[in-house]
Amino acid sequence: MALIASDVNRSITTDFNAEGFMAEGDSPTVARRRVRLVLREAREAAGYTQLDVAEQMEWSLSKVIRIENGDVTIAPNDLRPLLNFLNVKDRAQVADLLATAKIARTRQRQAWYQKPEFREHLTDGLRRLIEYEAEATSVHTYSVFHIPSLLQIPSYSSALIQMWRDEVTEEQRHYRLEARRIRREAMLSRIGPLRMTAVLDESVFLRAVGGPQIFADQLEEILRLEERQLVSIRMFPFTADTGLSYDAGFDILFLGDEDEETETGDKVHAVMYRETGTTDEVVEDKSLVTRHYARYRKLWEAATHEDETVDFVRKRVRELR
Template sequence: MAEGDSPTVARRRVRLVLREAREAAGFTQQDVAEQMEWSLSKVIRIENGDVTIAPNDLRPLLTYLNVKDRAQVADLLATAKIARTRQRQAWYQKPEFREHLTDGLRRLIEYETEALSVHSYSVFHIPGTLQLPSYSRALINMWRDEMTDEQREYRLEARRLRHEAVLQRIGSLRMTALLDESVFMRAVGGPEIFAEQLEEILRLEEQDLVKIRMFPFTADAALSYNAGFDIVFLGSEDEETEAGDKVNAVMYRETGTSDEIVEDKAVTTRHFDRYRKLWEAAIDEDETVDFVKKRIRELR
């Protein structure tokens, strides 16, 4: 229901409906701009979630897009009002972070604050929200030649703040992390830093913030072609479209210094299904904890 949405979730709901309705009607963004007597950039910004749409603009737009079901129109109008509710400026919206963080990363952080569950898959490193600052710095320094000093520092600060935000949500956020065995064998930052990072993972697991499974080298299953991705659910994981696609999921995909948010329901659902298959093929949480403890002893 719209009245249960936060402004972040409401804004996403409205823009996705508008984009899907436009595509279903066979209209381009330029068609919408000309019909509504708007600039093309306004249409693009609405569909990207950069700006909200006023209810007075939404009603004629829905008519043009052939969205005529009265209950749906009323719900969207109510949702649009929520989306325009002014929120306290979050740290990641401040000018210095907007300048140095990618659009995809800032949107991920915004979604993380509203998420009910987050599922992370990684072949190369510990997921960002679980990283200690020392591990983050050692990891991001690998890309020293591709970032300015300021970019590195603000990304490091962003990871620190994301980690703190996750700790504050113990009990209200469900997280899982599926990590390839190579993640545990690659001692980023050296033995001491990496051992501390592994101890932090165990601490978070003991606090029931995250469930961790390792995908071993010996597993009789194919790895995902993606080096890593996060599936973020902003609502129930069970809600689906008629085609069986997940309604409330978005995916964040990162490769080196580039990244993106994927909101296509079919693509996100396909990756989540792949995640669940790999999760079942991995060793369970107790075996993973035993492996991590053994790895810490080796590093010490």
């Protein structure tokens, strides 16, 4: 069942530098993601299932799943025997992964979104998204129903979440709105090193969440961000002859060079966040994320150019005022 060690090691260096180790200057967030990918890819290369790993390590299956999904970090004391079982035995690489695991656990415990009040009211997927947003070099957002959260003004966010008041408690609303505020401020402070684009369906600009006054204020904020070149926004018009994505919305985040690809053409540094009516998740499967990014690029090319989008939004503000 298992491959020889050299084959395994060749298969798991996709996200490392030419020597197969963490690139100098990598953030703990990016490095932690790479540790998870090493474990998953080494397991698959060796022909083991997650249950095989759980039985060998005498862990619960849920622990293996949570480690590979990134829901929890792995302790260095657990990582060493796991690497040995997966035939990852290069001494320098093992030492590097162990050091990274220690940094990751310290960093995660100190983050604001890991405080008890936020952990209680934010989903696991959203906390992971926040972690990646802090390290992203570019963010590409597609939305059919509403203004993306990172671009929302507080009054719009409040009106939007109020629509779900029967399903979300007042305390949950408070902490989710606070998290959205912190995320937005962090994003705006990083514009420059961070590049952001958005494709919004025409319906987003017509759906006056919060009423005419609040929605006009929100659209004026969109104009301000666009005119200051803090974000590039295109409207996907009703008349477009390119099919809408079946996903109501998703975010593609790059944690490194957008052009870097695997031998099969998958994007190396991309992750995706998406929501449904009842769940949200961060997706790290390279092929799946690459397909969504290609879909985003098609939508972007078919959408109304930024200048025309700005003209449409200005007209919409005049109508609302």
